[in-house]
Amino acid sequence: MGFNGPIRMKKAEQIFTTFEEYDYGDPTFRRIYLGRFVGESSRRILNDYTLKKRDCINTTSMDSELALLTANLTLAGPNKIFYDPFVGTGSFPIACSHFGARTMGSDIDGRMVRGKNGKDIRTSFKQYGLLSKYIDGFVSDLTHSPLRRGRWLDGIIGDPPYGVREGLKVLGTKDGSGKEAVFINGEAAHLQDKYIPPKKAYSFEAMLDDLLEFAAQMLVDDGRLSLWMPTANDENVELAIPGHPALELISICVQTFNKCMFALCPAVFRILNLRCFTYRVAKASDLPTTE
Numbered sequence: 001m002g003f004n005g006p007i008r009m010k011k012a013e014q015i016f017t018t019f020e021e022y023d024y025g026d027p028t029f030r031r032i033y034l035g036r037f038v039g040e041s042s043r044r045i046l047n048d049y050t051l052k053k054r055d056c057i058n059t060t061s062m063d064s065e066l067a068l069l070t071a072n073l074t075l076a077g078p079n080k081i082f083y084d085p086f087v088g089t090g091s092f093p094i095a096c097s098h099f100g101a102r103t104m105g106s107d108i109d110g111r112m113v114r115g116k117n118g119k120d121i122r123t124s125f126k127q128y129g130l131l132s133k134y135i136d137g138f139v140s141d142l143t144h145s146p147l148r149r150g151r152w153l154d155g156i157i158g159d160p161p162y163g164v165r166e167g168l169k170v171l172g173t174k175d176g177s178g179k180e181a182v183f184i185n186g187e188a189a190h191l192q193d194k195y196i197p198p199k200k201a202y203s204f205e206a207m208l209d210d211l212l213e214f215a216a217q218m219l220v221d222d223g224r225l226s227l228w229m230p231t232a233n234d235e236n237v238e239l240a241i242p243g244h245p246a247l248e249l250i251s252i253c254v255q256t257f258n259k260c261m262f263a264l265c266p267a268v269f270r271i272l273n274l275r276c277f278t279y280r281v282a283k284a285s286d287l288p289t290t291e
């Protein structure tokens with residue numbers, strides 16, 4: 001092959017490796033490939049990031065393997081800023097920071113961001129030695145996001161509330177009217193610690209539209225959005241693939257749960273069949289102008 005250098009078993013400049021090929025489920029050997037070693041699988045990190053060993057989780061924490069593969073699909077990497085608008089316990093930002101991205105997250109539920117019993121998202125980032133990659137978390141409703149509009153995020157990633165366990169809510173009042181300011185000890189209640197703003201029910205489809213529109217406004221050229229959602233709604237009607245004129249769907253990843261699980265718990269089966277949609281935003285120059 002024209003490599004004339006000495007063979008060094010330690011600290012070699014080039015490593016060669018072999019791959020054996022078998023048909024799936026058939027132990028009959030088919031062929032062997034010899035190639036230059038360029039990189040190895042990261043499967044061993046699954047053991048490090050498993051939720052079983054994570055310091056701060058709750059019932060909606062995203063499975064660590066799915067979070068890591070989503071971070072990969074969304075092209076998380078060094079010198080990029082990634083944001084999760086439904087951050088919960090931070091599974092996606094942690095996964096994105098593992099690949100080198102700087103991350104931040106927000107959640108409508110202040111308890112997620114403030115943490116509980118001295119444990120919060122930072123606790124998990126510290127556990128993995130990734131704290132320097134965590135920009136911060138803040139309390140916010142995606143439909144009233146305080147983030148400056150402009151194309152400065154490299155990736156958006158998250159799983160919006162599915163509504164079944166969490167009952168989808170956004171800031172606002174049922175009838176859309178404003179509320180009179182309440183004062184406690186002479187200070188406006190909404191400026192005091194532990195204030196809980198009024199919320200109203202919202203539809204999952206409307207939330208998806210808002211998320212895609214937000215991504216179209218915020219992602220840099222070729223930036224990506226990945227979102228996980230159930231395959232069907234509470235009535236078992238398959239949910240349509242969300243779409244936006246500025247976003248090109250580039251992959252659909254399905255996570256199905258097996259029949260044993262369905263037999264054990266048919267009620268949650270629908271909820272647990274999830275799909276991840278990954279989109280690439282169009283370049284600003286390719287978007288139609290409004291003039």
Ligand SMILES: C[S@@+](CC[C@H](N)C(=O)[O-])C[C@H]1O[C@@H](n2cnc3c(N)ncnc32)[C@H](O)[C@@H]1O
Binds near residue numbers: 140
């Ligand atoms: C499925 S959980 C996300 C779990 C998260 N990926 C994790 O690993 O912990 C959805 C989150 O969205 C939050 N949420 C619900 N409505 C929201 C809204 N309007 N804006 C922002 N976050 C919201 C919920 O409080 C919840 O923490």
